[in-house]
Amino acid sequence: MTTARTLSIVTVTAHRPHAPEYHAYSTMLMRRAVAVSQASGWTVEVVAAEDTSVVDTLARTDRADAVVLLGGEDIAPEYYGAARGYRAEGRHAERADEAQLTIARRAVDRGTPLLGICRGHQIINVALGGTLVQDLGEGSAHRRDGEPIERVMSTHDVELTAGTPLAGSLIDRLGRVVSTQSAHHQAVARLGSGLAVAAVAHDGLVEAIAHREAPVLGVQWHPEDPGAVRGQFGALLAVVTEPALAVAA
Template identity: 40%
Template structure:
């Protein structure tokens, strides 16, 4: 695929798309980053993920509903944990496992970042406002995702900084009520809020970056968001060539 754009599988729960007002921008952002998105409905049982992921160059695990607390030792009766979809959890965990086995680059966003941390053995705050009460407000409206809402600090020398082409403080958007409580031991933090919450992480020696914000929505207004998508797409293309 020397002159072809990388094909990137995007995991979604198609049933929630009516409430996600920016979902089309996710696909437009990947196209703007010179990639070809392939949507996979992971909100229902699937048996074809091994085959599907054998045909792509990258995996984007997108945002969505809450991760099942049973997967990280949380309270399964927590009234603030809602819209659990075990099919979505299991499909995305399977997709992540396949991608890691095949060495396919991964960008995990919001819920995707939380699920990736859980898959690696980390834990989550079930509700940041109740359980952590930091200074940064993370849960906003879906429409508010179109603009930057708070600052994060990108760690220099990380894969995230390389893909974004920038380190230090940048402005990002936000729409999540859960967050990273204990970061998995195999991961390292790549970005923080001012009050110390891990906002991005990655795994040494693997092309995996997980972020809590939504570059797939913010790419129109923030150059670093589009550059992150481009950096990810470029790495997918290089990986497909064995580089």
């Protein structure tokens, strides 16, 4: 009998009474990620890291066969050696930060497949000692500021780059140029230890990172968005969970 594969999808929070429209959109994205994962044969548990203790989040994700870190609030700048007070700074979720940063480090240490999306992509970088661009400024091509939440996503291409087993597998599945949906005002700056750039945007921003040895991948865009290329989320999840790559790590 084949044992069911377990996937932990870790969000920031299940409660945002201060931002109901944003929360509704985030919840929709999470549910789409869950649905695609279940259709691919995964048994999924969703963990909202800000809503429980760090110890509980780590325990609930400890035995997962793979982990996905979804988008959400900015990472508290103390975790990457920066200051507060930057443009467009919102609320932070330090308990979720601590838990997710620990999950990312644990995944690298154990070789657990990990996919980070948007904030999750940045979590991976910060967890491994990297830094972030705190704000891309007004008029960035990476989100549509001032639009209703259902129109905030910006559609743009990214170019995938080879150099690691994960990056090569990404190109095999998605091609060299990929259309993406993004909505972010921060970005990866200095790379964390063991990471390589796996995709860049037309303006040079890092759009994907891949660990050189562990099955750990981060993408700055939202493959789970309704406007994303069909099958993109499933392809990214498959890249990090391919048996050959997992064994090699």
